[in-house]
Every structure is written in C-alpha cells, then in structure tokens.
Amino acid sequence: MRLLASLYESADLPDAVVTPSGSLSRHDLLEQASRLAGRIAGAPIVAVEATPDLSTVVAVTGALLAGVPIVPIPPDAGDLERAHILRDSGAAALLSGGDLAELPVTRETLDAALVLYTSGTTGAPKGVVISPGAIAADLDALAGAWQWTADDTLVHGLPLYHVHGLVLGVLGPLRLGCRLIHTGRPTPQAYAAAPGTVYFGVPTVWSRIAADPAAARALAPARLLVSGSAPLPAPVFDGLAALTGRSPVERYGMTETLITVSARAGGERRPGQVGLPLPGVGTRLVDESGAPLPSDGVTIGHLQVQGPTLLDGYLSPDGVRPPELTGGWFPTGDVATIAPDGWHRIVGRASTDLIKTGGYRVGAGEVEDALLLHPAVREAAVVGIPHPDLGEQITAFVVADPVAPADLIDFVAARLAAHKRPRAVHLVDGLPRNAMGKVQKSLLIAH
Template identity: 70%
Template sequence: MRLLNALHGPADDAYAVTVAGETLSRHELLGRAAALAAELGGVPMAAVHAAPGMPAVVAVTAGLLAGVPVVPVPPDAGEVERAHVLRDSGAAVVLSDDPAAAGESGLPVVPVSRTGHGTVPGEPAAETPALVLYTSGTTGPPKGVVLSRAAIAADLDALAGAWQWTGGDTLVHGLPLYHVHGLVLGVLGALRTGSRLVHTGRPTPEAYAGARGSLYFGVPTVWSRICADPGAARALRGARLLVSGSAALPVPVFDDLVALTGQAPVERYGMTETLITVSARADGDRRPGHVGVPLDGVRTRLVGDTGEPVPADGASIGHLQVRGATMFDGYLRPDGSAEAPLTDGWYATGDVATIGPDGWHRIVGRASTDLIKTGGYRVGAGEVEDALLLHPAVREAAVVGTPHPDLGEQVTAFVVADGRPAAGELIAFVAGKLAAHKRPRAVHLVAELPRNAMGKVQKSRLR
C-alpha cells in the first residue's frame, strides 16, 4: 500500500486539500507533486520552507513520492536555527517559491509552483526515511529525528482506527506544518485516510468556526481561545471529534469545551521520536487530565529511577517507556545514518506518568521539569496547575520545582491572573484542593508565560 494511498483515487473525486483559501483536488495535488518529484532524482535530502500554504503541502508530497527524505524548516526560524537545520541534515536543495528561503546557506532554491504533470514514481520501500523533524532537547542544538514511511503509516492507521477517521470526514486545523501534529497527522493523515482537509492558515476561533468540519485538531492554547469565544465554540457542535494534543489540556478548558460544544475532547499523547502512542477513543471514555490507552501495536510501561517496575495502580508515578511500530529510526548522524536509543526495544520518553489498572494514562509531565521532588514527596506539576486554574482570578499557571535548602525542591508557581490576588490566597486555595505538601510555597504573578509555536510553556525560561 502507498503511504499516501488516498491521493491515487479517481480524478473526479472531491477536493483533497484547502490551505489558506487555495484548493486542490486529489488529482491536481498528485499532478503538481509528481512534476516536482521528477526533479528530485538523486537528491539525498530536501528541505521544505514550511510556511502555511499550498506550496509546503505540494513540496512535502513531492518528496514523499520521490522517496527523498524531507526536512521541514520553520518559516520563522532565525538564521542560526535555519543554518543548523540545513547543514546538519545534509539537505541538498530547499523547496520553496521564496527565493530567500535558503537564507545564507547557499543551497539552491527549487520553485514549487509549476504547471504540468509528472509521472508518479513507484512506491519506495517501507523502511525508507520519509521525514527528518528537528526537535529541541534540554542541551545543545536541535536534533534531527528520522521517521520512516512504515512508522508514519503504522501510526496513521492506528489513529484512524481509534478515532474512526475515514474518507467521509473533513479535517480542520491551522497548526504549523513542521511538527508531527500539524504535518504528519494534519496533512499526511488526510492524504492517507482520504478525508478532506481544510488548513485555516492560522488557528483562530473565527477560522475554526467557519470551516464546518467533522474532525478538528488543536493544541490547548487553541482550545482555550475558542472557549473564550462562546459563539465560535458553539459553532463546533456539529463536529464529530475535537482532538487536543502537543501539551496537557487544562481540566477547566476540558470542562468548558464540554459545556460549549456538547462533547468532551479526545486527548492523545506522543512525541516526535515515537509519533502518537496513546489516545482516547472516538467510541470510548474521555477523562479530563488523562490521555487514554495505548494505540494498537504500541506497548507502554513505567519504571522507577533505577529501572525497577512501577505498578499500574493509577497513583504511582514512574518514567514512561514505549515500544512499537511507530518508533523513529534514531537521531540523524553526521554520516547520514541513524540509530534509536533503545533499551531492549523500549524508548525512554523522558516523561513521567501514572497508568491505571484499566490502562488509562495520565501524563505528569517532563521528568526534568514537571516532577518535583520536595521533602521526600513526588509532586506532579500538572496537578498543581489544574488546582490553580480553578481559582476564578487565574487565567494561566505554570509550576516548577526550584531549589530549597531544606526540602530539596519547593513547589513554585508562575501565574497570569486578573487583578492581583495575593500569593497567600492562592497558596491557601491550592492547599484546600490538594494535599498540603503539594501547595506552592512561592507564587509569582507574571504578565504572560513563555510559550513555543505549539503553545507549550517553556519552563526552562521560568527557572
């Protein structure tokens, strides 16, 4: 089966993709991509200027048709970041209609928009690398994550089963085209399942409300803004599924979506290295603060600090490890090879979680920033953040551990609030909701929280 098998349907079928107002049928998209793919013969790696528009979708599709690994480059990348990605990946060309897309790298820029059609190449081997996505770690420059065609296909098929995602759906989102969420799920997913795709350019409440889709993707920031616009939220009542990912969805936002749209959102968990591995089901429970159960073909487990098993009792926090067909091939090496850092086939995600007896997962957060070891207790930052968000004055909250001479770490909160509630008031409020050792010992009121392009709070900057 072809990775993008839905592209090869009848020429007269419904449109495949609308991006920022431009629409192409499956036949038109396949023709444009095949024409570009014909020029990529012998190219070892192709970078794509991943601005939110049809050229990026055509360029990625062309690379996949040609069997050439694609490296999406964020359109707002600074010169240092762009230079690192282009140099480290070994990209030989940049696919873009913008002549300046290669920056100062000196790489040739190959125009994407063109007339004519090309011959569709044969399907590359399943183990062929499809994408190299750059992800930032805790130290050093971003690393290239190598994802095979087989891993992407396995993940999209598992998600299609879990979400009952079919060619009858219309998928709507406005997420960046250089991450797993917006590109792999949000574009390649539609081209594999055959669903229509409406990419709104930007994920605004107005754009989502006007798209009239059956399936919507968003990050917590998007859903929070939609809930702040009740008219836009109510316009989504006709949707079949609202999916949230890329960061934890605050429980108050979950509850607001239920009240305004009439349905609970589906949450899922994954990362660039593993793709999506855990999710709620379309026909199953939706539990606030939880991300569901492993997808078909995926296994998970919890281990302690020294590798000992942690019980799946719904309360014990452990380091989450995963294995399965959706795993990456590894981080790109200078010689172009890659090898995944596995232990007996298991990948250490760097996240801490609980797993209930029924298999439901709750992600506590990153072990490095969201697991706070204070006075002999292990406190999950997300639980404290959810408690703070229940206070009527609190709009946003981020909790980290900061050094403490007696406790080792103390629970410290950064809060965006209406008015200026006293720190003591917020501390007492959390103490009334959670165990006493989970209350913040310090609260800082801030104008805003630092976030990345996907809406994740950058807690390292708070520290």
C-alpha cells in the same frame, strides 16, 4: 508510494486541500506533486520551508512521491537555527513557495520519509529520522481509534513542521483520502468559520476557543475535537464539553515515537488523561533504576514505549544513529501514571514537571489544574525551584486578574495535600510558549 495510496485510489475531490492561499483538487495536487517529484528525484534529502499554505503541501507530497526524505524548516526559524538544520541535515535542495534552490550535497542517500528536528532544549536541535512504515502504522492506528475515514473533513491551523500539524494534519488526510482545511492561523474565529467533522488543536487553541462561547458552539456539529502536544487543563476540557456538547479526545506522543496513546472516538474521555495505547504499542513505567513500577493509577514513573511507530534513529554525520533502547523500550523522558484499566495520565517532562520536594514526588500538572479552578486565574505553570531544605520548592507562575499570591496558595492547599501547595506564587503578564503552545518551563526555572 504506499504511504500516499489514496491519491491514486480515491475519487477526485474538487477542494481536497484548502488553505488561505487557495485550494487544490486531489488530481491537481497529484499533478503538481508529480512534476516536482520529477525535479528532485534522486536527491538524498530536501528541505522544505514549511509555511502554512498550498506550497508546503505540494512540496511534501512531491518529495514523498519521489522517495526523497523531507526536512521541514519553521518559517520563523532564526538564522542560527535555520543554518544548523540545513547544515546538519545535508539537504541537497530547499523548496520555498514553489521555488527550488540547490544546495551543496553533503550527505549520502537517506532511507526515510521525514527528518524532524527537536526543539533543542538540551542542546542543538537533533534530526529525528522517521520511516514511511512508522508513519503508515501510526496513521492507520489513529484511523481505527478515531474512526477517521475519507468521509471526514479535517480542520486545523497548526504549524506544518511538527508531528501534530504535518504528520497527522497533512499526511493523515493524504493517506486516508479525507478533505483538509488549513485555517492559516488557529484562531477561534477561523475554526468556527471552517466546516469540519474533526478539528485538531493544542491546549492554547482550545483554551481560546472555550473562552469564546460563540466560536465554541459553532463546533458543535463536529464529530471529534482532538487535543495534543501538551496537557489540556481540566477546566478547558469541561468548558469545551459544556459549549460544544462533545468532550475532547486527548492523545499523547512525541517526535521520536509519533502518537502512541489516545482516547477512542467511540469510548470514554477523561479530563487530564490521554487514554489507552494504540494497537501494537506497548507502554510501561519504571523508576530511576529501570525497575518496573505498578500500574495503580497513583505511582508516578518514567514512561517507556515500544512499537512500530518508533524513530529509526537520530541523524549524525555518519548516517543514522539508532536510539538507545532498554530491552526494546524507548525512554520518552516523560513521567506518567497508568491506571489498572490502562488509562494514562501524563504528569509531564521528568526534567521539569516531576517535582521532588521534602521527600514527596509531586506532578506539576496537578497543581496547575488546582490553580486554574480559581476564578481569577487564566494561565498557570508550576515548576520546581532548587531549595536548600526541600530539595525543590513548588513555585507557580500565574497569569490572573488581581489576586493575592497568598490567597492562591491557600486555595490550592484547601484542595490538595498540604505538601502540594505552592510555596511561592509569581504573578506575570504571560507565560513563555513555543510554536506549539507548550510552556517553556526551563525559562521559568531560570527566572
């Protein structure tokens, strides 16, 4: 199919895909995937146990060759989550480690490439239906933005059931014809030992690499260090730049939109900002009533996007339910600022990262970055806790060496406007994170 054209058109590469479980040449991958495609052809949809190894790459490739939509299942999914995904998707089969188990068919044939389930923070996980055309448009736009070609070697250790690890990290190399090295786990040592030109990571990964100078320096020959899935703290950005000689490229996206905004390989990189819209993508800011807001680099608004990378809709018992758009614009649920030159800064989720306190609107990320400048602070997460007078109280959860909470409050107050300082600081042993390294702030708010 068109999405995987490079498998047919590119010359063979002996180790086109490398994982801890082994490696495959491009021809061997095509042969194994084609055999699998013949076994599942005609199925309405198949689920894939998305372990970080060759079996998942073969399964995904085979399903795409067969024109069968894929539902990746996290290998560490609990029984309830797993049962929900299988039941809700109506998968006719489950591919696991090369084995194929048939399931009761409960759905008509679906015209899609992927069904990715959201994290379910506001209810049961929803199946996001993504077309081959949306994936192709996104990967081609990123290839231009990152100067990503068949000559690259991509290295990452990200889960293979999200946009970052699966769409960019597996389908990207398959479409563009470049080599893929999956490290199994995204440890500093594994990244340092894998020779690549492009490395993908989430902020947690990059933070650990920046804290390991030897591992970070080993990445100096790389062409691009790409960070996404959550905001990269400015101190980590600066640390990577100092140790590797290369400022990381940040990008923004979500399951429903794929990647829509990114810094460019040949352009400027700014800490705390994710760059410019990709070709064909439009963005805008609106207020709570939907009225447009200015792109002045200061005004925080609700981010909306439009373009060819949007989802087809959400899976429902009756088929695919189209997303609710406003004049063709998709509401991301994130809040951001857009500078006059088009650069975007993602403040965070509207539900947890835009804090309304004492009549002010404060972005949690700005306060977190200020806290991370303190030499004792290793991690920080800031949320708004309901408050009878302020509306919301700026509250920080901090992983740090011994330090007095009052000292951290004063430290922030000396660097930001007084109304942006935390009113309370809780010292904790760790922050709750999901598989992609994002802090689960809803758990902190309920603390």
